[in-house]
Amino acid sequence: MHLHSTIARLRSASRVAVLTGAGVSAESGIPTFRDAQTGLWRKFDPLQLATAEAFARNPKLVWEWYEWRRELCRDKQPNPGHIALAEMATLFSDFTLITQNIDGLHQRAGSREVIELHGNLERDKCARENIVVDRAQARARDGMFACPRCGAYLRPDVVWFGETLPQESLDRAFRAAMQCDAFLAVGTSALVEPAASLPRVAKQAGAFVVEINPDETPLSPLADAVVRAKSGDALPALLAALREENK
Ligand code: OAD
Numbered sequence: 001m002h003l004h005s006t007i008a009r010l011r012s013a014s015r016v017a018v019l020t021g022a023g024v025s026a027e028s029g030i031p032t033f034r035d036a037q038t039g040l041w042r043k044f045d046p047l048q049l050a051t052a053e054a055f056a057r058n059p060k061l062v063w064e065w066y067e068w069r070r071e072l073c074r075d076k077q078p079n080p081g082h083i084a085l086a087e088m089a090t091l092f093s094d095f096t097l098i099t100q101n102i103d104g105l106h107q108r109a110g111s112r113e114v115i116e117l118h119g120n121l122e123r124d125k126c127a128r129e130n131i132v133v134d135r136a137q138a139r140a141r142d143g144m145f146a147c148p149r150c151g152a153y154l155r156p157d158v159v160w161f162g163e164t165l166p167q168e169s170l171d172r173a174f175r176a177a178m179q180c181d182a183f184l185a186v187g188t189s190a191l192v193e194p195a196a197s198l199p200r201v202a203k204q205a206g207a208f209v210v211e212i213n214p215d216e217t218p219l220s221p222l223a224d225a226v227v228r229a230k231s232g233d234a235l236p237a238l239l240a241a242l243r244e245e246n247k
Pocket of ligand 1: 020021022023024026027032033034035039050100101118159160161186187188189190191192212213214215217229230231232
């Protein structure tokens with residue numbers, strides 16, 4: 001579909017939902033999971049690092065891997081893609097930003113009320129009670145932290161493989177997908193459920209679905225428009241075009 005008609009469709013939408021994945025943070029210098037050369041899951045085994053079983057088996061290894069990622073994200077900055085999404089929110093009466101990312105860069109770019117489907121690296125929770133705990137209140141234990149109430153190790157408040165997503169976030173995300181006029185899928189391989197179902201649900205409910213991704217994904221054939229570009233280029237261009245038409 002021609003860019004002009006894509007803009008026109010977006011322009012006529014009042015309810016917009018956006019799903020982002022690791023690709024939106026790639027230009028900030030944060031590695032994605034599945035890109036051929038640089039993806040984290042090319043070098044690390046998710047079964048050893050991103051499951052409750054792995055944490056039970058070797059808590060220190062899992063903890064340190066997440067500490068490494070936390071440090072990695074901390075000195076990175078939002079890129080023009082994150083910033084364009086924060087600004088795009090002001091153009092629509094209803095704008096829902098849903099992310100699979102745990103790096104907090106959307107918030108740092110100024111987006112509010114971000115639905116974080118997979119948690120956030122900056123938070124910890126008690127591995128037994130599943131309650132968020134502030135590190136400053138926790139006890140040190142074995143080079144990690146222990147819950148001040150029950151003594152169990154703290155773990156990052158992120159969603160691991162085999163775990164369910166936070167129910168309220170999930171409900172809000174699916175509601176937004178079902179009710180939106182336009183849905184943007186940005187920088188996600190659209191392989192991990194249930195997030196991968198969001199654009200499909202939106203499409204079935206009649207939304208205009210746009211994919212922004214330099215590479216083909218399983219979502220591509222279903223999308224009404226595909227922008228084969230990096231999000232740090234495509235989103236600011238889209239924002240500028242939407243503003244142009246708004247004049
Ligand atoms: P993936 O690594 O699976 O996919 C990243 C996508 O971003 C790919 O389709 C790339 O083509 C695309 N991409 C790369 N650079 C880009 C750029 N500059 N602009 C736009 N797109 C770009 O990451 P996710 O789809 O986020 O979950 O992965 C989903 C989930 O799988 C993650 O949340 C994580 C992972 O395992 C958990 O850890 C639970």
